[in-house]
Amino acid sequence: MIRLNRLTDYAVVVLSQMGRDQDRVHTTARLAEDSAVPLPTVSKLMKQLARAGLVTSRRGAAGGYVLSRPAAQISVAEVITALEGPIALTACVDGAVDHCDVEALCAMRGNWNKVNRAIETALASVTLADMTVSPAEMFALPGRRPPGGKPAGMLS
Amino acid sequence: MIRLNRLTDYAVVVLSQMGRDQDRVHTTARLAEDSAVPLPTVSKLMKQLARAGLVTSRRGAAGGYVLSRPAAQISVAEVITALEGPIALTACVDGAVDHCDVEALCAMRGNWNKVNRAIETALASVTLADMTVSPAEMFALPGRRPPGGKPAGMLS
């Protein structure tokens, strides 16, 4: 099972939620409540997404976050990249984020890159709008999560 | 960065290595030495791959492992599946391995499945033979890893 960060999972959920009300300013408090993701976590999430330019922050009272672009123009690939760095199936972990300093020893890498590009293409073709579902479908009990339920999303 | 298990990384390296000598019986000791992956780890790896049927074990003296099929007929997708379970970009973590028991709340899942299938297709089209490189390309110093070097493979 190729794991996605849980944070990334949340991000897709929360962003999709924002996409249902494209132009409104959403506070983290509201987003947290609606998605059942803990507030400080949503906050941390949004900060990262803002830095990546996927959402725009508006500070001060009556502030919050707005999608920088329509949901239909934000791909899942972008969300993943924003939170986890470049999309790549890799186990390269020690330093060397974008460049392998023993690349000569690492001839397999070129082959992986081919695979990675294929995966990126697949992810780039799915937008947040594609992932959006109506609230009625999302939640059995509108406005109230089932007691003891886990945060919404793709979590089982 | 979508992480692959490091074990899976090793597996691709080791299996590719076996592919260069398709019919020989490879001992874990030899594979470990050639790949610079610690022996007990190679051992653990091979056990899992054997269970999945990708390699066949031969016990007893002069035993070892053999590829069950030619390298050109083993896809990277199969290796991943053998070690990490079904290929899926997912954060579903709590129990519920193959079936989400709150699937009704989890409407997004269907959309993810579409993505997952695309990724699986990409991975299924790359075989171990595609990943194989000649030993000369793999190692600058044949038979000897650079001192302090990390295990070979795609590790940086």
Add this chain to the structure above:
DNA sequence: TTAAAAACGGACGGATTTGGTCCGGTTTCA
């Protein structure tokens, strides 16, 4: 002008996962 609302940034720490080790057992060959 002041108070409240909201984002910002970063440090911290507990729980989980990972991956590496070890060891006694079993099978096969010479």
Add this chain to the structure above:
DNA sequence: TGAAACCGGACCAAATCCGTCCGTTTTTAA
């Protein structure tokens, strides 16, 4: 019969994850 090799599972240290908790800054509205 002994050595070589796989088998299987318990175990533990290290790394990672993710959620929390500060104090700070910015903006709006009373």
